[in-house]
Amino acid sequence: MTNETKKFIKGGSFLIEDISYQDMLTPEDFTEEHLMIAKTAEDFVEKEVLPQLEYLEKHEFDRTVKLLKKAGELGLLAADVPEEYEGLALDKITSSLLTEKMSRAGGFSLSHGAHVGIGSLPIVLFGNDAQKQKYLPALASGEQLAAYALTEPGSGSDALGARTTAKLNSEGTHYILNGEKQWITNAGFADIFVVYAKIDGEHFTAFIVEREFPGVSTGAEEKKMGIKSSSTRTLILEDVPVPVENLLGEYGRGHVIAFNILNIGRYKLAVGAVGGSKSAFEMTVKYANGRQQFKTPISQFNLTKEKFGTIGSKIYAAESSVYRTVGLYEDNQGQLSTEDAKDIKKVADSIAEYAIECSVNKFFASEVLDYVVDEGVQIHGGYGFMQEYPIERAYRDSRINRIFEGTNEINRLLVPGTFLKKAFKGELPLFQKAMVLQEELMMLMPEEPGDEPLAQEKHLVKNAKKIGLLAAGLAAQKFGKALEKEQEILANIADIASNVYAMESVMLRTEKAIAKDGLEKSNQKLLYTQIFCQEAFNKIEADAKETLIAIEQGDTLRMMLSSLRKFTRHTPINVIAKKREAADVIIEAERYIV
Amino acid sequence: MTNETKKFIKGGSFLIEDISYQDMLTPEDFTEEHLMIAKTAEDFVEKEVLPQLEYLEKHEFDRTVKLLKKAGELGLLAADVPEEYEGLALDKITSSLLTEKMSRAGGFSLSHGAHVGIGSLPIVLFGNDAQKQKYLPALASGEQLAAYALTEPGSGSDALGARTTAKLNSEGTHYILNGEKQWITNAGFADIFVVYAKIDGEHFTAFIVEREFPGVSTGAEEKKMGIKSSSTRTLILEDVPVPVENLLGEYGRGHVIAFNILNIGRYKLAVGAVGGSKSAFEMTVKYANGRQQFKTPISQFNLTKEKFGTIGSKIYAAESSVYRTVGLYEDNQGQLSTEDAKDIKKVADSIAEYAIECSVNKFFASEVLDYVVDEGVQIHGGYGFMQEYPIERAYRDSRINRIFEGTNEINRLLVPGTFLKKAFKGELPLFQKAMVLQEELMMLMPEEPGDEPLAQEKHLVKNAKKIGLLAAGLAAQKFGKALEKEQEILANIADIASNVYAMESVMLRTEKAIAKDGLEKSNQKLLYTQIFCQEAFNKIEADAKETLIAIEQGDTLRMMLSSLRKFTRHTPINVIAKKREAADVIIEAERYIV
Ligand SMILES: Cc1cc2nc3c(=O)[nH]c(=O)nc-3n(C[C@H](O)[C@H](O)[C@H](O)COP(=O)(O)OP(=O)(O)OC[C@H]3O[C@@H](n4cnc5c(N)ncnc54)[C@H](O)[C@@H]3O)c2cc1C
């Protein structure tokens, strides 16, 4: 991607506008430098972390702290920290690749992620110069470790329902914090907590709280289903005096920090889920190649191949989607001028721009991960149920991803909500596009895609967008403001959106690869694309149908369903055959391969 | 169900023939006596087992043994044992209800199930009189406990690939057994093992092995993902002398016992999965009623209601299917004359008759269970990831059900395989029906269902069978013997079969209930039926489509797809609205309710 061709792409526009592959980052665009740093992280995990994982699982967190410091020495904590605060100021692509590679380390990757991500980024992005000077160098080196404390026993999804309070003392020097923050990752050893509290029980605000402040303590380690090698505790705040200069961002505007950090957390979680999917898949393919039943390696059974083809196509979809999103951030937020990067509002806007993409990636990739580990266990048979086999841990570890950083339900609800808000503000030409669609519906002649590679997939992507527009437009028109309550419809629209995003991402990535490397070398990508687009399109059709039926009745419904049929008509491909073909390459490579 | 109206229903016939609701057992047919014994089991679990579960999870199996003996005193181990061997000789319905009620006890239910089921039943069903005299009284009372040892490190799905050997000693008094049986439930404390070994490395045969025999030992407890309160160990056999009179069943015909016991194990597993689904759902609904976010109980959010409606309809489908199958067994195997019940071949045939139903139930119900616990965790949010909450354990415990008693893949493959075998043998009129279908296709006028309750669902069931026939017939015709290798198609056909079975089961059950109690009192059942039939039918359509596309091409494919469309045309219902309605009743009852 050269700077000249880059266009500023509006968040959420993918639903109604097209981009060309030049404008999309793909893993094939990574530079030597990107891959080198990724390799450093990979080696670190392989040589330093994995041999200790057994102990980390038993909560020997001294080892975690040492490992993080070692990671600090290798520069693996400094990617997002500006150079003036002793960071490396690497691009978003690098920091995402680090996240992907770390994910092999199970619960440890969460310790790393919470530190460099939700723990440090509030200060990186929203701290003032003094705060950055004070805290960032130690965070970048690993001398100090960070955590993010938003959730409370009574407020999870409803983060703003927090009860933790802050009160300015009479001297005006300190805010006095009281409350309990629950399930705080890294709480067992973090030195710095970004804590959200309501000043005077009202003004939701972020604070930097040091562990050493009087009145700070933590509860016992939680007993969790998985990611046992991460520390999760309650952070207890009893009359903790926090210097006024530790108020982070703006008074009463803690939600700007909280939610934007979550946005970043979401796409990072998605990147990690892609990494986790790849490693769970690798152990599964290797296992299946080694295990024989009926005198045959179980990887050779066609049902196993069917699973491999499905998993491969799903990982390709998640990977293509998340790096597309990383690219959007790199182009936008990553390129803020040094001055703009100090302007809280500009920073917040640049993150919030892609809130839809972040949510879509978060739920899509975490569900791909759960799919992969579930099939991974299944392919291992009884061995998959035994703790000796790493797939067992992967299965338990992965389950949290659909819950934290906003549950997948909350993220689904955010997608159409944000989209409609943008449309109403005129940021996205939803209504114009919907009108064009209406006209098109009147006269639509079924279009036949050509025979060239990707012609069918382009056709499906195009029609998928129209279907999304049809469903979303109709829902908005029918329910207006009350659409908020129609959560089932909102979730269906979110699913359509995520599938559109993923379909377009695989299609463009493959198109880009073919343009660069030719068709032959891109065959595996083409297979994944064909499989994924076909299956995602079927799902879109089903979601749209259910939605229309929930909105309309009688003759109007019949008309709508017939409009839908116009957009869904196509000659379907034989996915069973394509999956076998893709699986053979995977079996040969013993891992996910493009 | 009175005896007079009862017809002998052929196994697998549901795919091509219809029955009337009089011929189907439903939970509404349970007698006072059935329910009383169920209550005994329920109370036992509640009062005796659950308070100790925490210790059982830590492998304190002395407690398990004591609990099983107590269960023995209450008659909870004797249901399947004939009276002449000090059993209770209760009907299959009772013994299934016991299984369902025990399932709340997590891993302990497996200790119980392995003892009364796969452990004892080989002797109950296939033992000779001397063996029954010797072993059954102690097994029925719990004085001795049983296990079933088929699997080996190298042979799981391929059970006949076992390497354990038996060799007659020179005196002709004992078989000398050598080998390792892996993952044997109850191995930590069982007194009696039914062991499969190859005589002279060739003739697969079952033996009754006592723990006290010299050379018998067990390995260490396995570290498992879940069902930690069950014991799982390797059974090690080193030159174990087994008296010749302990050869079970016939020489070289151990597979008849092994596979038929698995058939029973499969429908019992399905019954247990229904029980597990109900209890996981109950804890989830209660939790959701109690948890507030955004000042609202989370059960009141429409996305939660959508989940509740889906879960309710799935449990209804699984429950209706499994008790229908239990009824088939009760009518057939349960009513063998005392004499026939001693004829190994007749017993084996009576079990094998419903092999298709057993497999279909096994994979369907275990997948419903996994769906329920997965959504259960999700609805619990972060709390679902914490071991304090029983849903966390339920999630881990349930995962094994898709793996043992034949993996769900193996069970899927068995369905069309067995079906076609029966058809070729002339036991099922597949080919006649396929011909009729061909003719019908030529002249088919789309039929419109009436407006009366269940008219639509009857229509869908009827067409679902035709779709199954179309797909299976085409596949058999196209591939002939080679169909065996087309596992993806076989699995699709199995999925169609299981959905047909479940659709018909809910439809008939609801029809029966309406006939008995009237429409108003059957409303919840009707809702579940409408929801389930609509969604299962959509899945059938998708499976059939994928299958046709994998079989045919070009014009023939187009013709086939248009035939498929004839059968799938219908006015779909608004499942979103139906789910909300069903959910409100569930929320009020705080559990699965019909
Ligand atoms: C291991 C672990 C680590 C964590 N680490 C951190 C951390 O470092 N820092 C931190 O601040 N937090 C952390 N969390 C908390 C996490 O972010 C929350 O668990 C998450 O936000 C969900 O909140 P909750 O668990 O309270 O679920 P709830 O909000 O109670 O949700 C329960 C269910 O209700 C649904 N629901 C809620 N509201 C709605 C609605 N309006 N409409 C429809 N459905 C709804 C949810 O989707 C979910 O299914 C962690 C949690 C865990 C388990």
Ligand SMILES: Cc1cc2nc3c(=O)[nH]c(=O)nc-3n(C[C@H](O)[C@H](O)[C@H](O)COP(=O)(O)OP(=O)(O)OC[C@H]3O[C@@H](n4cnc5c(N)ncnc54)[C@H](O)[C@@H]3O)c2cc1C
């Ligand atoms: C907790 C636990 C308790 C158990 N209790 C008992 C017990 O009491 N007694 C006993 O005898 N056994 C017991 N088992 C063993 C259990 O029955 C086996 O695990 C099961 O049969 C699967 O065999 P496997 O694990 O060797 O998997 P494998 O047979 O190796 O299968 C691995 C994968 O390959 C697939 N596969 C295999 N063959 C084919 C094929 N032909 N076509 C397509 N796919 C295929 C499978 O579906 C699976 O996904 C237990 C297992 C566990 C984990």
